[in-house]
Amino acid sequence: DAGVIQSPRHEVTEMGQEVTLRCKPISGHDYLFWYRQTMMRGLELLIYFNNNVPIDDSGMPEDRFSAKMPNASFSNLKIQPSEPRDSAVYFCASSTQWGDSRINTQYFGPGTRLTVL
Amino acid sequence: QQPVQSPQAVILREGEDAVINCSSSKALYSVHWYRQKHGEAPVFLMILLKGGEQKGHEKISASFNEKKQQSSLYLTASQLSYSGTYFCGTVSRLGDMRFGAGTRLTVKP
Numbered sequence: 686d687a688g689v690i691q692s693p694r695h696e697v698t699e700m701g702q703e704v705t706l707r708c709k710p711i712s713g714h715d716y717l718f719w720y721r722q723t724m725m726r727g728l729e730l731l732i733y734f735n736n737n738v739p740i741d742d743s744g745m746p747e748d749r750f751s752a753k754m755p756n757a758s759f760s761n762l763k764i765q766p767s768e769p770r771d772s773a774v775y776f777c778a779s780s781t782q783w784g785d786s787r788i789n790t791q792y793f794g795p796g797t798r799l800t801v802l
Numbered sequence: 803q804q805p806v807q808s809p810q811a812v813i814l815r816e817g818e819d820a821v822i823n824c825s826s827s828k829a830l831y832s833v834h835w836y837r838q839k840h841g842e843a844p845v846f847l848m849i850l851l852k853g854g855e856q857k858g859h860e861k862i863s864a865s866f867n868e869k870k871q872q873s874s875l876y877l878t879a880s881q882l883s884y885s886g887t888y889f890c891g892t893v894s895r896l897g898d899m900r901f902g903a904g905t906r907l908t909v910k911p
Contacts, residue, residue, distance in 0.1 A: 727903045728889060741898055745830065752803075764882075776843060787846070791891070793843035 687711075689794035691777050697800045703765040706797045709758055710779030718791060719752055719762050720776040728776075734760065735782070767801045774798050803827050805892045807902035814880045814909050822905045824890030833866050834891035837884075838871060838904070839844040847875075867899040876905070885909045 690709040698704055710717045718733040732742040735752045745752070749768070754760040764771055778791040805826040812820050824833065830849045836844040850866035850873060861878040873892075877884055887904040894900075 720901075728901045729828060733899070790846045790849055791836075791844075792846070795843055 689777055689779050689792055691775075691794035691797050693797060694795060695798045695800075698767055698802065699802050700768055701766045702801075703763065704767045704771075704799060704801075706762040706775050706777075708762075708777030708801070710777070710796060711792055712758070713781065714779035715782045716780040716789075716791075717754060717760050718776075718778040718780070720778065720793075721761070721773045722776060722796075723773045729799070731762070764799075767799075769801045770802050772799055774782075785789045804900050805890055805902040807888075807890055807905050810903070810906060811906040812908070814877075816905070816909055817879050818884060818909075820877045820880060820907060822877075822888050822890075822907070823872065824874070824892070824893075824902055825870070825872045826892045828871065828892070828894040828896075830866075830868060830871050831863050831895050832893045833864070834893070834899075835864055835873075835875050836889045836891065836901075837886045838889065839886040846887075852878055879908075880909045880910050884911065 692707045716735050719731040720728055722728045731744045732752045733740055737754045750764055752762045774796045776793050776796045778793045780791045781789045805824050809824045814820055834849045836849040837846040837847055848864055864875045866873045885908050887906045889904045890902045891899055
């Protein structure tokens with residue numbers, strides 16, 4: 686199993702540009718999570734999906750951020766327009782579910798380091 | 803709400819023990835523990851599902867007090883490889899998951 690795959694691994698862009706981060710979860714996993722990690726704010730949950738449906742997006746910082754999961758094997762996180770304060774490491778994680786729909790162990794991807802100049 | 807972890811940081815000598823605590827204001831269904839080394843992604847350590855449940859992996863174990871909505875991670879006879887930031891993740895009875903701010907553990911020779 687290849688694990689959770691994220692691309693790109695590093696992204697450097699200028700303020701105002703659109704940024705798209707991509708994630709391929711582990712095959713068969715029902716849950717997909719997007720996290721942002723910074724020194725100041727730690728690991729923040731942005732949004733998560735269950736069976737491709739967004740369940741909780743309360744962590745999405747503002748309208749500039751959007752995430753979609755068009756199918757079970759792909760999700761993307763877009764920032765438009767990007768700002769310097771969006772600089773962070775963005776992790777994608779996937780998980781299976783228990784029989785009663787509880788979240789199981791999360792497997793994290795390697796992360797995308799985003800720098801907005 | 804984010805679970806609260808304590809301490810924020812701890813420095814140990816090899817062979818010493820440490821305890822990391824995690825508490826939540828919500829009724830919990832499960833607690834997850836992860837370790838993250840610098841520049842890497844968080845890696846799963848263990849999950850606790852039932853109140854009072856204790857699990858262990860080598861010399862790292864954890865307990866879950868469902869009534870107090872707390873979990874503790876125990877590191878016994880610490881090794882250099884234990885260094886990293888430890889996160890607890892709590893899953894509430896409503897199904898939402900949140901991570902604590904992390905505890906930075908440094909083990910020195």
